[in-house]
Amino acid sequence: MYEFKYGGKSGRKQQLALSDELVVVGGSRNRAPLRAARERSRAILEGLTPVADFRDATVSVFRVNETLSATSKRDVLTDFKADNSFAFAGNCLTEPNTGQPVVYTERVFIQFQPGTRESAINRILRQKRFVGVRTLRYADNAYVLQGRKGLGRDIFGLTMDLLEKNGDIRLCHPELLRPRHNKVAFPLQWHLRETSYNGQLINEHANVEAAWEQSTGVGTTIAVIDDGVDIDHVEFRARGGIVAPRDMGSRSNNPRPRFALDNHGTACAGVACASGVDGASGVAPDAALMPIRLLADLGSQEEADAFVFAAQQGADVISCSWGPRDGDWTNPNDPLHTTPAPLPDSTRLALQFAAERGRNGDGCVICWAAGNGNESVDLDGYASSEFVMAVGASNDRGTRSAYSDFGDALWCMFPSSDARSRQLTNGIWTTDRIGGLGYNPGDPQLGHPAGDYTNDFGGTSSACPGVAGLAALMLAREPRLGLGDIWDIIRETSQKIDVANGNYDAETGHSRQYGYGRVDCAAAVAAASLD
Numbered sequence: 001m002y003e004f005k006y007g008g009k010s011g012r013k014q015q016l017a018l019s020d021e022l023v024v025v026g027g028s029r030n031r032a033p034l035r036a037a038r039e040r041s042r043a044i045l046e047g048l049t050p051v052a053d054f055r056d057a058t059v060s061v062f063r064v065n066e067t068l069s070a071t072s073k074r075d076v077l078t079d080f081k082a083d084n085s086f087a088f089a090g091n092c093l094t095e096p097n098t099g100q101p102v103v104y105t106e107r108v109f110i111q112f113q114p115g116t117r118e119s120a121i122n123r124i125l126r127q128k129r130f131v132g133v134r135t136l137r138y139a140d141n142a143y144v145l146q147g148r149k150g151l152g153r154d155i156f157g158l159t160m161d162l163l164e165k166n167g168d169i170r171l172c173h174p175e176l177l178r179p180r181h182n183k184v185a186f187p188l189q190w191h192l193r194e195t196s197y198n199g200q201l202i203n204e205h206a207n208v209e210a211a212w213e214q215s216t217g218v219g220t221t222i223a224v225i226d227d228g229v230d231i232d233h234v235e236f237r238a239r240g241g242i243v244a245p246r247d248m249g250s251r252s253n254n255p256r257p258r259f260a261l262d263n264h265g266t267a268c269a270g271v272a273c274a275s276g277v278d279g280a281s282g283v284a285p286d287a288a289l290m291p292i293r294l295l296a297d298l299g300s301q302e303e304a305d306a307f308v309f310a311a312q313q314g315a316d317v318i319s320c321s322w323g324p325r326d327g328d329w330t331n332p333n334d335p336l337h338t339t340p341a342p343l344p345d346s347t348r349l350a351l352q353f354a355a356e357r358g359r360n361g362d363g364c365v366i367c368w369a370a371g372n373g374n375e376s377v378d379l380d381g382y383a384s385s386e387f388v389m390a391v392g393a394s395n396d397r398g399t400r401s402a403y404s405d406f407g408d409a410l411w412c413m414f415p416s417s418d419a420r421s422r423q424l425t426n427g428i429w430t431t432d433r434i435g436g437l438g439y440n441p442g443d444p445q446l447g448h449p450a451g452d453y454t455n456d457f458g459g460t461s462s463a464c465p466g467v468a469g470l471a472a473l474m475l476a477r478e479p480r481l482g483l484g485d486i487w488d489i490i491r492e493t494s495q496k497i498d499v500a501n502g503n504y505d506a507e508t509g510h511s512r513q514y515g516y517g518r519v520d521c522a523a524a525v526a527a528a529s530l531d
Helices: 037-045 068-084 116-125 154-165 264-273 301-312 345-357 458-479 483-493 521-526
Strands: 002-005 013-026 049-054 059-063 088-094 099-111 132-136 140-145 168-177 194-196 200-202 219-227 287-295 317-320 366-367 389-394 410-415 428-430 453-457
Touching: 002 154, 002 287, 013 068, 013 099, 037 068, 049 099, 059 099, 099 154, 099 345, 116 453, 140 345, 154 168, 168 345, 219 264, 219 458, 264 287, 264 428, 264 453, 264 458, 287 301, 301 317, 301 345, 301 366, 317 458, 345 366, 366 458, 389 458, 410 458, 410 483, 453 458, 458 483, 458 521, 483 521
Parallel strands: 219 287, 219 317, 317 366, 366 389, 389 410
Antiparallel strands: 002 013, 013 059, 013 088, 049 059, 088 099, 099 140, 099 168, 132 140, 194 200, 428 453
16 A cells, blocks of 8 residues: 555645556657557557546556456566567556555645754755656645656655654655546526426526626636636627636647637636627626646646636635546435545645635635435535535536435525536526537527537536626625635525425534525625625
8 A cells, every 4th residue: 555645744644556557658759658669568458447537747647458367467568668669567556445546746745843944845856866856836735746857656754754754844745646527417597587498497597698788797807617618709809808718738828728628617707707799608797717627637737827826816715526536426325425526735735825815815715516326525625615505416406416415514506507417407508619610510499509508517516606607796896805704704694495305404504405595696696795
């Protein structure tokens, strides 16, 4: 077992196992393993089962055929290690309970205690032979250190030794990457106002249209941290427009989609702040959009950097519809339902920076998709963080969507899709990549003949940017609201739906199934005042 700690010396010790079935292979010169491999290695790789791609790290994980003997499995790795077109090859680390792959880099996140002398820091760097140092501006005395080449799994012993035996060190852990999963459950803007669908009245909306009489989000900025956003879409070019676009991977100002499955961010951004000039309106149609393309794997330093960038570039609200892998909501025995997903200290401190120092010290509102596993959000270190507002999904019948996560950390609900057998509508109508490149290839049955919109977006992925839009409406009406004010107003004005089955606490008004209820945008905006 390989051990690490998030949370410093008093943090919970966590373990990773070395898998006999999974192999991890690193490409070279920014080329993925299959593209980098020589002919013999490529033939072997094509005979293995792909498990996960860590695109920013150009690393892939494959499953070796279970019928192979132990000797044959060793031969696979021997061949890979002999191929110098690979950066490395070896057995993959996994979560012990679920078998999910975890990839380590040779980078270390470290934070020294306040008052630690520079000479002491430099002495540690020399003794442990770190070859590169990057200072992190979002936390005091925090750095990313580059380990020496070939350090390998020794990085676990190195970081644990530093953390537990050196009194100058407050936090220390390896950079650990996990596959990132968008919070979409299933492939009409009934969520904005009362409407009719197939002759049936749908009246389980978030009271958004009525809120526009008081605020449309003018002067606010919503950062959507996700995959690519089609910033050429007419709905993002009008009214609030685009500010500070960013691709965290390429460090460029071009967040446009590049891959076939690079669709999620465009749909999420539309729910938050599509302008409504052509075919879809977001909750805050006059808010500016800050699209931040982040394809880095869960736990990377680029993930933390995205929140710092958003806060420093003036985001008022941050929306995140991704996180650790969900369990299968239809399978109550999936071990992922009971497996904690930890939040790295590097990302935790970045969230704290945005929540405390964003908006000139008033704090960015960070909304997070609760998850689609029909499981406890409290096990998700991202969505249950004290610095984010966890958002669940309710359906067009006014009950919790079957997949939506629940728990103590759940704050509120926003209308979204449900299992097809349980919903009256297709899901949520929102923006899609233009020209049929996204979810809708150009099928009128899917929302739009040219494919510029889709009618079946959903999951807590769709719910989260809806609440982000609400926060923008509130801040446009009263910019002086503090972070606590916004959370309190949403708590106090949300509607308690499904009261008979929600088990709302009589004293706190909180339900583990619904948080404080489904948001009422008109009521929340009306209450957004400090006078």
